[in-house]
Amino acid sequence: MTALVTAASRAATALEAARDHLLALQSPEGWWKGELQTNVTMDAEDLLLREFLGVRTGAETAEAARWIRSQQQAGGGWANFHDGPADLSTTVEAYVALRLAGDPPSAPHLRAAADLVRDLGGVESARVFTRIWLALFGLWRWEDLPVIPPEIVFLPPWCPLNVYDWACWARQTIVPLTIVTAHRPVRPLPFGLAELRTGRRPRRATRTGLDTVVDTVVDTAFAALDHALHRYERRPLAGLRRAALRRAAEWVVARQEDDGSWGGIQPPWVYSLIALHLSGYDAAHPVMRRGLAGLDRFTIREDGTRRLEACQSPVWDTALAVIALLDAGLPREHPALDRAGEWLLREEIRGPGDWAVRRPGLAPGGWAFEFDNDGYPDVDDTAEVILALGRWGRPAARDAVRRGLRWTAGMASRDGGFAAFDADNTRALCLRLPFCDFGAVIDPPSADVTAHVVEALAAEGEARSPAVRRAVTWLLRAQEPGGSWFGRWGANHVYGTGAVLPALAAAGVPPAAPCVRRAVAWLEAHQHPGGGWGEDMRSYRDPAWIGRGEPTASQTAWALIGLLAAGERGPAVERGVAWLAGTQRPDGTWDEPHYTGTGFPGDFFINYHLYRLVFPVSALGRYLRAGEGTREGTREGAP
Known part of the structure; x- marks a missing residue:
């Protein structure tokens, strides 16, 4: 007792x-x-967003770069959780952000990062979302990315692969990305990424949970669908495409929250801002102003660094x-x-x-x-x-x-x-799309x-x-x-x-x-x-x-x-x-x-x-x- x-x-x-x-x-x-607390992709993508929109400042860049450098592992990479293994895509995005901040590729920390990226398969093996960021700046070919056309916004809720088949966080990300990938913008940076390439073909995304025969059939069908969509992207129906882009933009605007975010989470937030910018919303538009201002509430400044919360x-x-x-x-x-x-x-x-x-x-x-x-x-x-x-x-x-x-x-x-x-x-069909190689x-x-x-x-x-x-x-x-x-x-x-x-x-x-x-x-x-x-x-x-x-x-x-x-x-x-x-x-x-x-x-x-x-x-x-x-x-x- x-x-x-x-x-x-x-x-x-x-x-x-x-x-x-x-x-x-x-x-x-x-x-x-x-x-x-999450990982440095939040901070790297924030800098890339601001670069794309033309609003990046030197002070923000320096503060974010200090934080990103502080999170680098001894082996040269960046992980997705404490004491975890280095993650290829996170390391690629951190590397690009530090190059944007002015770090030279010859710097020891970037040489170590580049060596690790190549060891893990190079940018060719990075996830689709990372390669989309690279494509925005001419560091990857849009033609080599999977396609999801904005016309999907017209699919009714009962139809397979309509936007409501995705989880709420995914649909809020996918819809603006259909606008981005339809426009295929390129805003070149003053550097390339040859040091991160292996020359090998991109890896195919893999998903588990189905038997081998079904996997093969489904993957073959979706590969054929992706091939057909690439052909359609070269000559989309002009009237239908204009209507789809307009409907997608309206869908995005209707879901902006009072604090300027989309769903209060980072992925749809940044892609929605880029999509609306490409749809003609300038920086002075209230939607864009609220969106950019809202990011400040998710920003933590400490000891000369700057980091963002994902939510x-x-x-x-x-x-x-x-x-x-x-x-x-x-x-x-x-x-x-x-x-x-x-x-x-x-x-x-x-x-x-x-x-x-x-x-x-x-x-x-x-x-x-x-x-x-x-x-x-x-x-x-x-x-x-x-x-x-x-x-x-x-x-x-x-x-x-x-x-x-x-x-x-x-x-x-x-x-x-x-x-x-x-x-x-x-609806598990969503998992089989070549576009969806990251996240639930x-x-x-x-x-x-x-x-x-x-x-x-x-x-x-x-x-x-x-x-x-x-x-x-x-x-x-x-x-x-x-x-x-x-x-x-x-x-x-x-x-x-x-x-x-x-x-x-x-x-x-x-x-x-x-x-x-x-x-x-x-x-x-x-x-x-x-x-x-x-x-x-x-x-x-x-x-x-x-x-x-x-x-x-x-x-x-x-x-x-x-x-x-x-x-x-x-x-x-x-x-x-x-x-x-x-x-x-x-x-x-x-x-x-x-x-x-x-x-x-x-x-x-x-x-x-x-x-x-x-x-x-x-x-x-x-x-x-x-x-x-x-x-x-x-x-x-x-x-």
């Missing part, structure tokens, strides 16, 4: 420090927002912070929670969005990820906000929670699972989002509803043979498993159920000898990394949250809590250079700087609450 009391005391001390640190980070308006997460971070503080025992009438709850209520989205294409009769009532991406509320954020507002418990939140519950349940896909932004966005381009249901929905609906008394029953069935079918669940939006199986176990508990699945026992066994088997949990981003490509990696505070917290939900109180939990208490910084937070957030599995990763704090606060709070229940039960049952 003394050892348990000591462990509980250490956990309570760690929780108090972490809670106070989290409270200190709240904005006066009520929200929380941690930095979203921002205030709604997500605020909901997680509210849940964490309530887990920590903060009274729900605390002023910080009142400010946060009132801010979240103001962020409810009551208007339509692209999601209504698949669910036209569904009334709106969700929340988005960012400050202003009101065109794209998402199921995952809405579920967490419902949990936060429901636990906050103010009468003012009831109507918003009710609308959120209705909208969330209505976003179920036909198979019972839930995706982030759309329902039934599962569809938005199928995932275990983590489905779990969050189950937890939110169950918390509001809907545990026995048809939506929850179907979602739980989906989760049981999605469990991996080893007992874990795949994590779409976080790394990876630790995230998925840590999300699903609380959902199953909320839905009434008993701790003794075989699915729960297998998940618990998987988590315990993948605990680090020191007590923490970690899973490297390479697990998305290489199964050998599943459940393996340097321990992090956020992933350790996910595992603990899952184990506690499953009723575990044994050595694995105690060692995990001890790891959190022992690795905490004096200021109450944790160091976490490793990335644990996922944008596109296998391709694009995020270090959410608030994850290292909110999830440990939740885990420690739930641990102490569970311990209190155990000790009270022991006292009551003592002879």
Whole structure:
């Protein structure tokens, strides 16, 4: 008992420090927002965008170049996540940006980068999106890129490969790119890239998931389609092409957010600005002015450097912070929670969005990820906000929670699972297009989002509803043979498993159920000898990394949250809590250079700087609450 009391005391001390640190980070308006750290393609593409538009300044260039140089690895390349392998396309874009900044190819850091690029296959093997950037400046031939014509904007939603077959982030990128690739602009730079070439043919993009015969047939068909589209591009129907370019530009303009962004994320933002510029929108046009000005809010300047966030997460971070503080025992009438709850209520989205294409009769009532991406509320954020507002418990939140519950349940896909932004966005044909060799381009249901929905609906008394029953069935079918669940939006199986176990508990699945026992066994088997949990981003490509990696505070917290939900109180939990208490910084937070957030599995990763704090606060709070229940039960049952 003394050892348990000591462990509980250490956990309570760690929780108090972490809670106070989290409270200190709240904005006066009520929200929380941690930095979203990604990779240097954000900064390289920002410089290339400004060069193309003719607005690049020397000061911006120098600051961005300092940041890009600071992120170069010893081997000469740039990675997509901390301690990850050098990525060819990221290295090519960083190299071009530094050449733009005036670094000579003879400089040691660029010589090392060029050697690495050639070793990895040269620019010929870079992804399509990187070669599009090169084509804008005459460093790659437009004729050697796959074609997606702007005429696709006329395809109705029922037709294969219409724009709504792509995930929301992909469609917002593809539509402006159809304008760019139709115009095929070239604005030459005063240098070439001969030092990055190997002379070999470009590699073919590969996608997995189909059998070999089907792969061959589908790839052959799409290669023939691409060949036909290249022939059409040489002599498009003039009237149809003009109408398509006009419709595509209107589609893009209609989706600009109030902050000037497109979807609050970098890829469609930069390509939309280029597309509208090519469509005749000059720099003084309000759409262009808002677009360029909005980038400033995503810019972080520090120690003479300049870096861009790919997106921002205030709604997500605020909901997680509210849940964490309530887990920590903060009274729900605390002023910080009142400010946060009132801010979240103001962020409810009551208007339509692209999601209504698949669910036209569904009334709106969700929340988005960012400050202003009101065109794209998402199921995952809405579920967490419902949990936060429901636990906050103010009468003012009831109507918003009710609308959120209705909208969330209505976003179920036909198979019972839930995706982030759309329902039934599962047409895998999109994956086979030669154009799509980077990132997730569809938005199928995932275990983590489905779990969050189950937890939110169950918390509001809907545990026995048809939506929850179907979602739980989906989760049981999605469990991996080893007992874990795949994590779409976080790394990876630790995230998925840590999300699903609380959902199953909320839905009434008993701790003794075989699915729960297998998940618990998987988590315990993948605990680090020191007590923490970690899973490297390479697990998305290489199964050998599943459940393996340097321990992090956020992933350790996910595992603990899952184990506690499953009723575990044994050595694995105690060692995990001890790891959190022992690795905490004096200021109450944790160091976490490793990335644990996922944008596109296998391709694009995020270090959410608030994850290292909110999830440990939740885990420690739930641990102490569970311990209190155990000790009270022991006292009551003592002879």
